[in-house]
Amino acid sequence: MSETIWLIPLIPLLSSVTLMLFGSRLKVSQIGILGVASVGIAALLTLLLAVEFMQNQQVIQLSLWTWMEVAGFAPGISFYFDGLTLVMMSVITGVGFLIHLFSTEFMEKDPSYARYFAYLNMFVAAMLVLVMADNLLLLYLGWEGVGVCSYLLVGFWYQHNANGHAARKAFIVTRIGDTAMALGLLLLFTQLGTLDIQTMVGEANRTWQVGATIPTIACLLLVCGAVGKSAQLPLHTWLPDAMAGPTPVSALIHAATMVTAGVYLIARTHGLFLLAPTAMTAVAIIGITTSLMAAFTALMQTDIKRILAYSTISQIGYMFLALGVGAWSAGIFHLMTHAFFKALLFLGSGAIIHCLHHEHNIFKMGGLRTRMPVTFWSFMIGSAALAALPMTSGFFSKDQILLQAYQLPDIGPGLWMAGLLGALLTAIYSFRLVFVVFFGKANTEPDKDTGWRMAVPLSVLCLLAMIGGWFMIPVSEVFPASDGSHPAHWVEYVSISVPIVGVLIAYLIFYSGRLNIDGLVSSTLGRRLGQFWLSGWGIDWFYDRLFVKPYYGLANVLKSEPIDAIYGLIVAINQTFNHWLSVAQSGRMRWYLASMVAGLILVITVAANLSVGVL
């Protein structure tokens, strides 16, 4: 098995290429089978690999060929496989398979069915390359590959202008981070002479002191890349707009896998980050700030997918917090559980949107509890896990993060408090969603319930979201062990009770109506604040004024080619002279003659006058 891990990314890639080339000639059923089966086989192979890894705990390094060799720089197409890779691969292929299956029903009526699966398979292949790469350059290849697939899938329904706009925004904003990351790679290579991750980390530990300048700069540049990809402040604005894509895409790319690539990158290069405490603190602060900002924003949204998008940003903020405080395995654990419950929520919202004639506004839904029972239970379980209610998967991972954050000296308790506030908000907005959509009176009637291809992935993900917390992720060999100390018991009790309080608040406001907030909301301050949160803290507005508008202005100025105007002037002068002179060329011989004579007389007169002085 260890010799054939290259098959795992290859199979989805081959399927993608086949669909691109022959998609138009295949029947709908064939396309579906090909698209789903390729990821299914990859998932099966990953499972076999996992079983083998559980037995022998063997790290696999597989070098296929040398990509290029220039002046001592020889990155290979080579894979590195350890516990962290295994977790990521399982999430990508496992959740990916379920989402592919879900898509076959969701996209059934779409005319571009083959194109959809071609992109989705290519995404899985690129993401697998990203997590399996043993050097940063190959990782970067996968990183850009998933970026392209994200762009293609966000703009999948390109007939609408807004979707194309969202796709371009997603691509360009992440590209800002990617450029910084590329600079980081260049810096690391020039300093250490290799991009091979394991060698590089070892070399870095020999060369640099903890807290030295160069590793700090390099790590901060890598963080910029991670921030762009994982939609953290200040580059998070693309993710809510990316919801323009089909909902299963949002589940796979913009919730479960691609947006967590930044978390994976930092976890993978944690050996470098341990040398740069400043960068780690920056990661923690970015994480917690983003988490709170997004949680407040999610409170006010009315579009079901935007709520989930902001909650994704918020949850990735928790993962960043975990990485920043050195709780590596807790961060990866939360990545995994988040993939389960957020994919579940997104697929659930996809089912609602599918059955409710593409309705996105939660206040136009309502009363769906009895009409769509499978979806209702998916949402209940997913929201419980998202809110980190006890015994759900989200509880175990988020609890670990908060407790480890508390133990950090100096800023630890502050981070913990902020994290608790975030958890409270998470519970409120996720159960606001549940109460508004599934309880109360019905505003829109669903025209159908979900078919089995939607129900099966939802049920499996429900199960995973419930029991995911008991999984033991095999990363103890990868990350340095924590000291194992625990904070006081009251800290733990508070952490557990806060989400329950949040659910209770949501219940009182949005279900029983016993807590009336109408007065608060309609007051001037409340309205302003609500508007502010609804607009995502005005960040989009701010970027629009600061970057987009001036850029458009500049483009408009340059459209008339001001530099070329100089050359245009030369042309214009020549043309004017040409115009004047061409009048003289009348073709009348006598006129020519007369002007010749006149010219001759002039020349002779001048010459004679001049020669008077000379002679």
Place this chain on the structure above:
Amino acid sequence: MDGLNIPLNHILLVSSLLFSIGMLGLMIRRNIIFILMSLEVMLNAAALAFVAAGAHWGQPDGQIVFMLILTVAAAEVAVGLGLVLQVQKRFKTLDMDHANRMQG
């Protein structure tokens, strides 16, 4: 050398008078045959000046150039009359102001 002794200046005056008449004819005449005739007058004016100058300095060069001009004039008339025929054929007129376009 005895005989009629006309001062050089006088001859040159006649020559330039002839030249001016020719040039004026060239400019104001529209008929191509008259234009050719004016051209002949101008050539002969130049030839006269050459002969006069040669006689004045006692050099044979003036007369040699005169022979040259005579030949050139003959050739020119041959070509010119050919052109006149063509112009008449194409434009059905000998008025040069009507023949002011290329390609006929």
